Amino acid sequence: MRGDRGAAPPIETHDLTKEYGSVLANDALSFAVERGEVFGFLGPNGAGKSTTIRMLLGLIRPTSGTATVLGADVHDEPALIDAKRRVGYLPAHLGFDGEVTGADVLEYHASVKGDGRLPELLELFTPPLDRPIREYSTGNERMLGLIQAFMHDPDLVIMDEPTSGLDPLKQEEFNEFVRDERDRGTTVFFSSHVLSEVRRICDRVGIIREGRLVELESVETLLSQGGKRVRVVTADDAYAQLASLDGVVDVRRLSDGVQFIYTGEYNALLAALVEHDVREIDVSEPPLEDVFIHYYGEHEPAYADETDGTDA
Numbered sequence: 468m469r470g471d472r473g474a475a476p477p478i479e480t481h482d483l484t485k486e487y488g489s490v491l492a493n494d495a496l497s498f499a500v501e502r503g504e505v506f507g508f509l510g511p512n513g514a515g516k517s518t519t520i521r522m523l524l525g526l527i528r529p530t531s532g533t534a535t536v537l538g539a540d541v542h543d544e545p546a547l548i549d550a551k552r553r554v555g556y557l558p559a560h561l562g563f564d565g566e567v568t569g570a571d572v573l574e575y576h577a578s579v580k581g582d583g584r585l586p587e588l589l590e591l592f593t594p595p596l597d598r599p600i601r602e603y604s605t606g607n608e609r610m611l612g613l614i615q616a617f618m619h620d621p622d623l624v625i626m627d628e629p630t631s632g633l634d635p636l637k638q639e640e641f642n643e644f645v646r647d648e649r650d651r652g653t654t655v656f657f658s659s660h661v662l663s664e665v666r667r668i669c670d671r672v673g674i675i676r677e678g679r680l681v682e683l684e685s686v687e688t689l690l691s692q693g694g695k696r697v698r699v700v701t702a703d704d705a706y707a708q709l710a711s712l713d714g715v716v717d718v719r720r721l722s723d724g725v726q727f728i729y730t731g732e733y734n735a736l737l738a739a740l741v742e743h744d745v746r747e748i749d750v751s752e753p754p755l756e757d758v759f760i761h762y763y764g765e766h767e768p769a770y771a772d773e774t775d776g777t778d779a
């Protein structure tokens with residue numbers, strides 16, 4: 468375990484609230500991120516994740532409530548500036564100057580905060596450093612952002628949708644890297660709207676919806692309660708029978724079959740299916756939206772019956 472920062476959790480929020488005019492983007496969020504854990508901050512688009520992160524970094528001011536980052540209150544600017552030397556930050560929109568090269572960006576960050584871990588990061592993340600950033604793909608920009616977030620060996624890393632734009636192979640390497648970081652004692656807090664991503668690397672998850680924290684759980688608990696998404700294509704009509712099974716929730720009729728979230732016994736499902744002319748079955752992790760539905764039945768799905776959902 469690194470650091471000697473006393474007992475305070477690396478991130479702690481108390482009734483953290485942000486209003487943009489009539490939009491309540493964060494509504495009295497209270498949670499703590501413990502030292503050495505990987506904490507996933509999950510929620511659909513517009514839920515308020517970036518708003519929280521920007522308040523933690525002191526980029527916007529809370530309307531009310533407060534938060535501490537490595538013990539520094541976000542209202543205490545000098546203390547927060549000092550604490551941020553030990554924080555790595557990957558914003559959602561990187562905003563690099565397109566005319567400078569990746570090497571220029573890293574050189575600048577090195578001069579401000581140090582670059583002790585640069586060589587090992589460059590083995591893992593490989594943006595074309597000698598080219599101007601305007602020529603970068605989204606994935607290359609993201610890799611450059613990841614390098615600058617970790618290069619000074621921070622105690623706490625805060626990332627806003629870190630893997631968006633990374634190809635699956637780089638995503639997997641990123642996952643492994645974050646797990647290794649956690650093992651060396653770094654605290655990692657990142658936002659995502661992809662449940663499958665956080666389930667691989669997070670110890671705990673906070674779910675935010677419409678600005679409110681609706682759940683704080685270990686990933687194990689979240690998944691064990693979240694069920695599976697089942698999609699069945701049948702030649703005959705299986706809707707009524709499947710909809711009546713125990714453990715079937717959020718059932719939708721598709722043009723060629725049925726889709727639902729299933730939390731029951733597989734044998735019971737198979738027994739029901741043998742009575743139908745089944746052409747295709749797909750069992751997968753539910754998209755985050757569906758986990759919300761399972762937990763909080765009042766949530767309105769953001770998509771129509773015939774679609775296969777949003778992100779998986």
Ligand SMILES: Nc1ncnc2c1ncn2[C@@H]1O[C@H](COP(=O)(O)OP(=O)(O)OP(=O)(O)O)[C@@H](O)[C@H]1O
Nearest residue numbers: 487490492510511512513514515516517518519660
């Ligand atoms: N500068 C702003 N002015 C007005 N409203 C804003 C501003 N920034 C965010 N909002 C609103 O606040 C709410 C939360 O936005 P936020 O960007 O924090 O969500 P998010 O969970 O990060 O979404 P995404 O996953 O799409 O990035 C949304 O309704 C958004 O439209």
